[in-house]
Amino acid sequence: MVLTDATLSTPLPATERPWAPELRDSGMLWEIARALGGGPFHVIHPETFAENLDDLIGALAAERTPGRVYYGKKANKASAWLRECIRPGAGVDVASVPELAHALGNGLRGEAIGVTGAAKSDGLLWLSLRHRCLIAVDAADELERVARLAAELGETAEVLLRVLPPMATTSRFGFAPDDLAAAVRRCADLGGSVVLRGFSFHLDGYDPVPRARLAAHLVDLCRDARALGHPATKISIGGGVAVAYVAEEDWRRFEEGRHDGWFHSGRNPARTYPYHQAPTGAAMVTAILRHDTGGVPLADRLRDAGVELLLEPGRALVDGAGFSVFPVLGRKPSGDHLITTVAGLSMSLSEQWKGSEFLPDPVLVRAGGSPEAGEPVRTAVVGSSCMEYDVFTWRTVRLPAEPRPGDLLVYPNTAGYQMDKNESGFHQLPLPPKVVVGDGSWHVDTDYPVQEFR
Numbered sequence: 001m002v003l004t005d006a007t008l009s010t011p012l013p014a015t016e017r018p019w020a021p022e023l024r025d026s027g028m029l030w031e032i033a034r035a036l037g038g039g040p041f042h043v044i045h046p047e048t049f050a051e052n053l054d055d056l057i058g059a060l061a062a063e064r065t066p067g068r069v070y071y072g073k074k075a076n077k078a079s080a081w082l083r084e085c086i087r088p089g090a091g092v093d094v095a096s097v098p099e100l101a102h103a104l105g106n107g108l109r110g111e112a113i114g115v116t117g118a119a120k121s122d123g124l125l126w127l128s129l130r131h132r133c134l135i136a137v138d139a140a141d142e143l144e145r146v147a148r149l150a151a152e153l154g155e156t157a158e159v160l161l162r163v164l165p166p167m168a169t170t171s172r173f174g175f176a177p178d179d180l181a182a183a184v185r186r187c188a189d190l191g192g193s194v195v196l197r198g199f200s201f202h203l204d205g206y207d208p209v210p211r212a213r214l215a216a217h218l219v220d221l222c223r224d225a226r227a228l229g230h231p232a233t234k235i236s237i238g239g240g241v242a243v244a245y246v247a248e249e250d251w252r253r254f255e256e257g258r259h260d261g262w263f264h265s266g267r268n269p270a271r272t273y274p275y276h277q278a279p280t281g282a283a284m285v286t287a288i289l290r291h292d293t294g295g296v297p298l299a300d301r302l303r304d305a306g307v308e309l310l311l312e313p314g315r316a317l318v319d320g321a322g323f324s325v326f327p328v329l330g331r332k333p334s335g336d337h338l339i340t341t342v343a344g345l346s347m348s349l350s351e352q353w354k355g356s357e358f359l360p361d362p363v364l365v366r367a368g369g370s371p372e373a374g375e376p377v378r379t380a381v382v383g384s385s386c387m388e389y390d391v392f393t394w395r396t397v398r399l400p401a402e403p404r405p406g407d408l409l410v411y412p413n414t415a416g417y418q419m420d421k422n423e424s425g426f427h428q429l430p431l432p433p434k435v436v437v438g439d440g441s442w443h444v445d446t447d448y449p450v451q452e453f454r
């Protein structure tokens with residue numbers, strides 16, 4: 001098998017935090033793999049999550065913007081992140097009763113929990129009201145249910161009204177302008193059972209500019225609401241804080257060269273995540289806050305109006321904070337490349353389930369040393385189910401040697417949405433455990449509903 005430039009895709013090595021390659025090269029990875037008995041597993045690193053969280057909280061503070069960073073919990077189900085979210089300036093954003101119970105069970109107080117999602121069940125609203133969580137109301141009928149449940153409980157609902165973004169008028173979320181004005185009036189009629197704290201939105205895409213513009217509009221909505229007597233002092237600009245998985249130059253060369261021949265069966269995905277982009281993380285938050293909104297930076301506009309900025313990042317907080325490990329079961333030739341089968345299912349790499357592909361290169365790890373001594377190969381990577389489409393990587397990636405049973409294939413930086421969004425018990429296989437590492441030791445995360453105090 002000859003590796004020529006024409007048949008080999010441009011490499012896309014992941015940019016990683018130091019802990020990840022250090023752990024891959026250490027005996028601890030093999031200790032974990034042996035203890036878990038040969039199945040796939042995920043490794044997560046809460047210290048990296050904590051760094052990401054501190055960076056975002058710091059980006060608000062640096063622009064003298066009061067606010068709070070809520071972890072958009074659906075990005076990864078592990079408990080380990082939640083213990084990091086009890087720090088000042090942090091919180092958790094949930095959209096189901098189990099998510100809310102999980103946050104409460106890990107020490108979050110209701111005041112630091114935001115409840116978003118589409119029409120929320122009475123059960124979710126009831127529990128949110130009992131704990132005085134901040135509820136983002138999505139529609140007029142939901143507002144009525146919130147008010148009725150709050151009155152029955154003798155509680156006051158803390159409410160944001162979710163705005164339908166003018167640049168995304170076909171979104172299924174949020175109030176259109178006329179309905180929003182009616183909902184603001186309705187909050188006044190509802191008297192003591194509902195208190196309008198402000199407004200929210202969540203936008204697709206990763207551009208700071210539309211977020212800054214819409215945030216400025218929400219500040220105006222707060223001023224208008226206050227003129228009607230509402231204590232509207234908070235706006236939430238949702239999640240979508242950008243992440244870069246690979247270096248700019250690698251991504252540019254990859255995108256320029258990309259063609260069907262790089263992919264098993266020619267399956268070149270029509271759309272992928274922008275694996276390199278800028279600005280990301282805290283720098284993107286800074287860009288939003290510094291964006292000129294009618295002559296003043298958004299940060300000044302917020303401060304002048306006495307409005308707090310709430311963020312709900314998911315992916316950006318778990319960036320660099322986890323990887324996924326799949327033991328190699330076998331390989332065989334297929335045309336000009338190999339097909340490598342690993343223990344586990346491609347549901348553990350959920351980008352596949354959007355008809356797309358998780359593109360950062362997997363890394364071959366061999367017991368007792370580097371596989372660099374072998375002959376390089378090109379291979380697609382498939383899961384161990386009976387489905388033709390159970391494929392981790394259609395792209396034929398370069399590995400430094402033929403993978404063989406006993407090796408581990410590691411997918412880097414998978415904590416954001418890849419790990420557990422689509423996992424199922426297909427073939428009655430157990431879900432891959434999540435192993436928490438840090439301080440030279442490891443333990444298995446229990447993701448529901450509470451974790452022993454440790």
Ligand SMILES: *Cc1c(COP(=O)(O)O)cnc(C)c1O
Pocket residue numbers: 072074075093116117202238239240241312313314315316
């Ligand atoms: C999914 C979601 C988030 C988190 O999105 P990321 O892209 O992971 O940052 C935040 N808020 C709401 C309302 C969401 O639906």
